[in-house]
Amino acid sequence: MAFSTGYTLGFATAVCVGCSLLVGGAALSLKEQQDLNVERDLKGSVLEALDIRPESGEATGEWIDQAYGERVEVKVINAAGAVQADKTLADVEAAQLAVKGSTAEPDLFAVYARKDGGNVGAYALPLDGVGLWGPLSGYLALKPDAATVLGATFFAPKETPGLGAEITQPKFKEQWAGKKVVDGGQPRTIRVVKGEAKIVCPGATDYCVDGVSGATITGDGVDKMVAEALEQYEPYLKSLRGGK
């Protein structure tokens, strides 16, 4: 059977329209549930960094919503490290959006504080950086002394599975607990190094974590985003350490 050029063009158009409707319809109708998943994923990651875990089993969506609501308080600070009680997370996002694409730094930052009764049991700092293929993010949680790491979580949505994306696995994350961000009263960042920390960083294993083999650029991205976050938050961390 021969088909005319007009028919072929018409058929191609019809296929395009049909496929677009299918894909668009699916994306639109599922968006709400997907956004909820992403939000819970972020909340769950904050909870994990802050070492808030369910008493048994896996963290369910409901548990995350509840625990996050009860245990996590978002504090907004300015570049000088002063808490801005009248600002919310939305203001921080607006401030970040305002400097997006430029080298300027935002003037508001968020800190996720773990509420233990009336006290703060830990502080989680959001991390934001660039890996090999796309953005990296995560949370670095510090103990109340603002000098010892409680835990860290990472997102690496575009990194190579099995290589860069391994930074989201427990094996990499678990190394961070107990590392230090202060050395003799001075702030010091934690490096992601090639090879085993105890061989590469003799005498400084508190400031080194093992990178993932085959994922040097992702490791450098983590290294850089941790250093940047610690620098940005240093005024606030300093005030926590009592050195106002």
Place this chain on the structure above:
Amino acid sequence: MSSPATEMAPEKAPLFPFDKKTRRIVTDPLSDNNPVTVQVLGICSALAVTVRVDKALVMAAAVIAVVSLSNVVISLLRNKIPPSIRIIVQLSVIASLVIVVDQFLKAYMYGLSKELSVFIGLIITNCILMGRAEAFAMANPPWQSLLDGLGNGLGYGAVLVAIAIGRELLGSGSLLGFQLVPEAAYAAGYVNMGLMVLPPGAFILLGLLIWAQRSWTGYTEEA
């Protein structure tokens, strides 16, 4: 690999025949003409998502869904598709279906979809799908095409799960996340086989599987 053919027998309906010849459409790709072990297609994903059984199961389900649906759609359109643009039409249909499946996973199985990351999207480039659309659905009615899609999807899935069982058991000592190798064994010096978690482990297992399956069926490549 059991055949699902025995439980359905009504053969009166001429629209949906299920005689011996039609059943072969489903059972052939399970073993004698398996898309992975005989045709050696879809290897990339077979190696990539077989570290754990749960990932392999989700991947298998996604491929079964997409290859069955795309076969039906292509088959329904087979007399309308101008031959000059048939490949691109097949690809559009397959790509759309894959995106829909990906969106569903993101909405309802978020954790697994995150771990499967790019590999769901890469179903689009899986040769099995294009192969079935071009070789079967373009020339056969929708019912047969659906069965062909199911058969090939199941054949692919069976190989995936078989490799994943081997890799998770040897590499992590567990199945579906359930620890099978007891702590006592680790205490006595047993170590997980790290090679199995890495891609070479999948190559080795797949090679062994192809060998075993081909000696079982007596299949040989024609020189």
